[in-house]
Amino acid sequence: MAMNYSDLVIDHFTNPRNVGEIPDADGIGEVGNMKCGDIMRMYLKIKDDVVEDVKFKTFGCGAAVATSSMATELIKGKPLSEVIKLTNAAVVEALGGLPAIKVHCSVLAEEAVKAALYDYYTRKGLPLPEGIEAPCNGDCAHCCSH
């Protein structure tokens, strides 16, 4: 298979979990930009400090789609106290690894979740937990440095 993706990555790419939109989402985060070639949009439905539902849409390579899909699986049904601790390393590990030049895509998945959380906390007027900050300004060099 192209790019030496693992079977699990290919599975998440071909049958991505939680694709779509949530019309009445409580938090929406979008990260990446077109120049870089990867854009992720993450929708969260939050009830009683738990991620009740999550959907995503991704424009990007196989790894970008697979990491988005895995990130949604990792946070669905989880309390926010756990979700804010999501790391790209955890997403990569859950996927059984990524080719070295594709690891940066997992950073985008983590950032998409955090951008959606930022939106949620800001909308609610709640104090931002540690590690949740305004999403990237479009300078994707730090995500996309190969």
Added chain:
Amino acid sequence: MQVYADNAATTKVSQTAIDALLPCLTDKYGNPSSIHSFGQAASREMENAREIIARCLNADPKEITFTSGGSEADNQALLSAAAAGEKKGKKHIISTAFEHHAILHTLDKLSKQGFRIELLPVYQDGIVRLEDVEKAIGEDTALVSIMYANNEIGTIQPISEIGALCKEKGVPFHTDAVQAAGHLFIDVKVQNIDMLSLSGHKFHAPKGSGVLYVRSGSVPLVNVIEGGAQERGKRAGTENIPGIAAMAAALKESCENLDANAAKVSAMRDRLIQGLEQIPESVLNGHRTNRLPGNVNFCFKGIEGESLLLMLNLAGIAASSGSACTSGSLDPSHVLLSIGLTHEVAHGSLRLSLSEYTTDEEVDHILATVPTVVERLRAMSPVWESMQKGK
């Protein structure tokens, strides 16, 4: 169904090439530099191949130098012409923005050595303009190097006109004919080509052999590989006799069937173009007809190329893309950017390159598959969603 639609990357080795290759492994395995009968048999095989290739190009056998492939031929052509120019105080080289990296990276190297590199635009249709070449040529021009046909978008350059112009101006003219050889008419005399690079594996010979043609008395070759006295001392290393024999047989076969293959393949190309442009928000890249018989290149807005390739691969279709993710860099293909595409659109490119081995059934399979895959990827694309809402 498995469909190979990446013939611009490399081709299947033809039976003709295999038949020419095998005896060089089993019987004529000598080193052509050896004086014994084994060596001499190999040497005869090589000189026979040189004659065949020379005939295909309308060149003289002594004007043919065997190389490891197109990249080496391009490197040697440019470095030799630059060295010859420098001796006359000429340090200006004209080329185009969408050359292969074998050309562009060698030009970068020459630029660092003080050469002034002028890359001409190729416009939206992917074709360089003769008047731009004419305007660019000056007293200090050491070389004009313009590819015969582009590897990504397949557009064919006005090589005969540029050759005539360069002859009139007394400037050496090199063409990277890697995509053209075996697929398009080549006559180095009629077209006034001083130097030409080609690569065997683009016309059904194995990887690892190429040719640099240099017109006698035009540009003295400078060695890229130093060592033994092979190739009149201009290219060291024991010659790849099996590859060379196979390349000659494959080129001869391709040239003999050039018109028939072009008619057959371009009919399939046009059917693909007409079918794929039915997909909403699709853009054909490069001139519609003035392109290689087997080249189809589209951008589908709102989707990304690597995803597209993976999905197509799972559906049995082997293709390529100029997206950043497939190029291994941040930027999409320089070729697509050179014809004025934005990064956004260039990320969603698809190149399908056919050969005479492609069948109508395979074209049907591509036409049935690509629209579904594009639709599926668009359904999960936030970019497509924004485009739709923006309407």
